Amino acid sequence: MSGEAAAVRAAQEHPHGPERLCEEGDRVYARAVRRGRVPRRDSEAVPCLLDLGLLHPDPDDMDWLVPTAPQEVMTRLLRELCAEMGDAHRRMDSALSAADRYAGLGSRLRPAGGAGPLGSEASLRVLDGLPRIQTAIDEASAACVTEVLTVQPGGIRPEHELSEGLPRAMELRHRGVRMRDLYTHVARHGQGLLGYLELMGDAVEARTLDEVPERLILFDRTVAFVPANTRRSVALELRHPALVDYLATVFERLWRLAVPVGSPVPAPEDGGVGVSHRERSIAALLAEGHQDAAIAERLGISVRTCRAHIARLSERLGATSRTQLGVRIAHAGLDRPPGADGLP
Incomplete structure (x- = not known):
């Protein structure tokens, strides 16, 4: 099993946060607190401790891991909880303020499907929740006639994500729509992506960079979708020409710097120290x-x-x-x- 696959499997086997450690993670962390540090090999079965920042490498000896102080862990948990509660209160206040404004509009408020600034041609629309996001993307995809540009951050694309998007991509290909996708170099190692590109043929062109910005989907250079929070459970639908043109320009500049998936990633000069x-x-x-x-x-x-x-x-x-x-x-x-x- 490759290192990437092992890391994915380990993460799936430890679906918890620092407030509720798995049994083995609790034992290793407790041992690290008692002794001051533990050998790095002790964390191999519990990568959650490193991922959650409960253990970190000893600056003086990389073969050992030292624990984050329990007081610091507790403070972090309380701070995150307070931030979540504060965010919930701010959203509630905003919703109440919006309700007061809308109540005063009366008959001037137009239905969502009508024309004008509050209609379907709005320059910016907030899509809250994955179902609303997916519906809006499906509608934009159905109206697309020329090209789709996407930025796909992260590493290897899960095969189920590629499979879910395949029917829409095949429909776009059938209508003669061209698609260009930007990924990170890591995505090259995913067999699902390579199979997807082979299946789509000339309809899809993919390139990669060391790193790419947040997710972007742009249809016909008229409507763009970007995430509005880190969980990607809220998105923005953008139709303002200036914003859409800006995003398209950013994409084109990244595209020129990127390496086609079919070409090897060029090795940079490393001063003779053998750095990859x-x-x-x-x-x-x-x-x-x-x-x-x-x-x-x-x-x-x-x-x-x-x-x-x-x-x-x-x-x-x-x-x-x-x-x-x-x-x-x-x-x-x-x-x-x-x-x-x-x-x-």
Whole structure:
């Protein structure tokens, strides 16, 4: 089983948060608190402890993991709970304010299907909930006649997601609509994506980058869909020409920088230290001050895989701590993304 598949399986076997650890995770974390640290191998069966930030590498010895203080864990849980409650209160206040405004409009409020600023041609529409989002995308897809542009962040696309979108893609292909998709380099390793591209033929062209922005779907350069929260349970439907043109321009610039899926990812110069393309991308993000979880999300890999790359990077550069690693990255000229050497 590949490292990516093992990480996915491990995450599925540990579907919990820090407030309710699995039995093995509770034992390992308790042992780390009592002893001050545990060998890295002790966490192999419980990757949840690293993913949740309850254990992290010892800066002085990467073969050991040290625990996050229980008080800090408790503080984080309470802070997250307070933030969720505050967000719920703000949404309730906004809903009540909106209800008061709408009540005062009376007969001036037009039905959702009518013309005008409150009708179907609204420049911006908030879609709350996955069913409403999917319905709006299906309607835009049915009206599409020319092209679809998409940005697909994350790593390997789950085969069930590709299967669910296949009927819509086949219908677009049947109508002669061209599709262009941007993925991260990690997505190249998914057999589902390769099978999907082979099935779609010339109707779909895919390219990849080290990292891509948040999800984007753009139909005929007239309507775009972007997520409005991190869970992607709320989305924005954009129809304002200036906004849509801006998003299309961003897509085209990324497209020119991306590598076609059928072509190999070019290996950057690494100063002779044997650093891979992925490790150089991670080095550049570390130099910018990003934490492991943020780097993993931007590159479409698991936190566990990201930390394994960081450990190998430390070994190749001869760094024994995070601070020393940052210095070695700068000295080796790895503090810029791959392909950025020629940029001013």
